[in-house]
Amino acid sequence: MLAFLVGEALRDLRRAGRVAASAILLITLALGALGGFWLLSTNLGRAVGEWRERVKLVVYLRREPSSADAAALVERVRGLPGVASVRFVGKAEALGTLREVLGKDAAVADQLLQNPLPASLEVVPTAGGATPAGAQALIAGLAAMPETEEVGGGVEWIERFARGQRLVTLFGLGLGGVLGVAAILTVTTATTLVLHARRDEMEIMRLVGAPEHIVRLPLLLQGMTQGLLGALLAVWILFSVHLLLAPRLEPLVAESLGLARLTFLTPLNLATLVVIGTLLGGLGGLLARGRATP
Amino acid sequence: MTPAAIIEPPAMMELHRVWKVYSVGPVKVPALSDVSFQVTKGEFVTLHGPSGAGKTTLLRLLYREEIPSEGEIQVLGLDLARARRGEVAALRRSIGVVFQDARLLPGRTVYENVAFVLRVLGTPRREITARVFEALRAVGLSARAQAYPAQLSQGEAQRAALARAIARKPLLLIADEPTGNLDEGMAAEVLDVIRDVWAGGTTVLVATHQKALARTLRRRTLTLQNGRLLKDEG
Structure with a gap:
């Protein structure tokens, strides 16, 4: 049954076409921004920590x-x-x-x-x-x-810097949040489009007595799949950018911030981004599901 | 104890003083007025009446797509006015419905259309193929299994819809104008299939506006006119 539901969700994703692609791209942007600022904030935080030790x-x-x-x-x-x-x-x-x-x-x-x-x-x-x-x-x-x-x-100057670091984090969260809302709305639109396309399927499913969760689950899965794909794409982009830029920036960073190297996000951070992306997509699917409620 | 356990068939369906009234602004339009009848297990019943007589409304009440404004309806022992969502879903698993316009899913082949309903009901994968081909054989469409709905004649599409309805081996088959769009030859093919399904023990209720068809079937006929049950004969 799970294979069938996942198959239906992927079929729906293909149906949504460009709108689904836009939703995935927006989730990538939202999580890319969030992850990028998270990365920046993490490294600034490390610098603040090291300076505190030298006070x-x-x-x-x-x-x-x-x-x-x-x-x-x-x-x-x-x-x-x-x-x-x-x-x-x-x-x-x-x-x-x-x-x-x-x-x-x-x-x-x-x-x-x-x-x-x-x-x-x-x-x-x-x-x-x-x-x-x-x-x-x-x-x-x-x-x-x-x-x-x-x-x-x-320690005032360090605190001023730490405030700057918190500001960067907040800005990242804000930008990620705004893009996240846009992503949810796009996923909702993509799922709603699919919903219109699969109205006949849903009617047949209800008519033959399929349980309601089976009727609606593909929509949720479709949204979650978009979120997951967007998040994985964002992680891949973040990793690639870090791999490319970190060696070039490290001498400058060592001189200005006193950090020997720029670290990447931890596996837990990355897992969090992927979970956030999947939840964003799922939320979009759920909202469309809400509109579909008979 | 569920209602189904209390009232066992042979009473396949029982309608008692059923009214269905639609509100069009302040105006109340009765689609069905004081309709009562009973169908027992294994019967073949034709529901006849002109367009607008209330046939489709009556059928929709039977699979709980609509609820009555007044009166009681029991199908397979379930009181439809009080049934919960899960009970309605369970009831529908025992009912096969065929529409005048077949309502096949255009993006899926005949095989997939029939398999789709088995899949959503959680039929084990290994059983699906056998049951789909059994149903397609019964309607004479085995050779068209890989055809898409757009490649089918109207008669074939209607038989595919029948295959979809009977693949689940329903206790009750409801057909709403199954031959309405078909020429005489195709209509006869579809009716032959419905007769075969009935001969296999399934209770059948066919709605039609074609008087000749109702006569051809020579079974119990309920005649509806302006939402009222005029005759119950045969």
Whole structure:
């Protein structure tokens, strides 16, 4: 029976001709857009994740503590929530670093009458401490210490980037959604056309006492087949584009985003796209089925 | 217990004071008025009347394409006014219907047209071929199995429609003007097939507007006129 129903659905698909092809193409576009933005968002998300791991806060101290006080201060800061590690940087080390940075111009530093650089603590936050709320709490905690002159660094720029990433995701979802609705309507039109063409079949089926689900199932299967074909086509296009473009874009991406390579969607992501496509098509078939209800 | 289990045939169908009234705007048009009769198992009944007498409406009531405005109809023990969708489907599996215009599916061959109804009813694949050819043999169309409806004469198309109706081995065969579009020779062929089906034990109800045909059949004849049952003779 299943073979018969699938056979009928494929027969109907051939009948729908160009409209069915348009529906498949629209589903491909919708899922291609969705998948493309998903791919972009995934890679941007990876970049944000890596940057979060590299976040460092610098606590500038009012005066340089003694070795014993510095050790006690480091221990105290390490005990704050959201702190992964702490390193004390004395005034002399700071000046040494400046000399390294200046390179051949390091002699400028020698002209200074006294070392103007403050001692500091380099604080690396935990993952929780690198979130906007975690970083805010941590900065407030560090600023409240009596030894603190100023707290430098932060995660705002990462958050701005992360907001951009979420915006890309939302835009992708929106575009995919709009194209998805268009795809559903086209599948509905294709199925409705077929429905007119197979009105005689449906009448005969009802007349001989076929169960109602057998009468209607081919329409649903037809819609699902269109969705499945559109989704598979979208996955194939995404894979091909990634295969073609990723090696060319990776050097640029490595420099700008710090990502060694551009990853593709996971098998679970791809399966989700295929399921979404099949459901979109099925929904189109169901809507046409609704119109066909006697 | 289902209604079919309570009232066993021989009462194949029973109509009691059946009315069918259509509303055309504010006007009520009665298509059938106070029709009552009974058909027992194995009978061959001709339903005769001029065009517009209500024959087709009556037949549509019997396979529950329409429901009566008033009165009771029982077919194979099922009360059609109260029957649920699943019960109607089950009833229709026991009824073969043939229309004046054959209503074959144009994109399918004669074989496929007959096989189609067996497939949708879930007949096992290995049984389908045997039953299709058995039905085509019965109507004399074995040689035309691969022909499309457009390649058939009207008589052949009507016999193909009959094959489709009898392939399911129905308990009741309803034919609505099966010879209406046919010349005398072709009409005789189709009637011979219907007689053979009846001889095999199937109850038959044939609607016709042709008086001569009703006389030729020499069976029980119900005469309808203006929606009323005028005569029940034979």
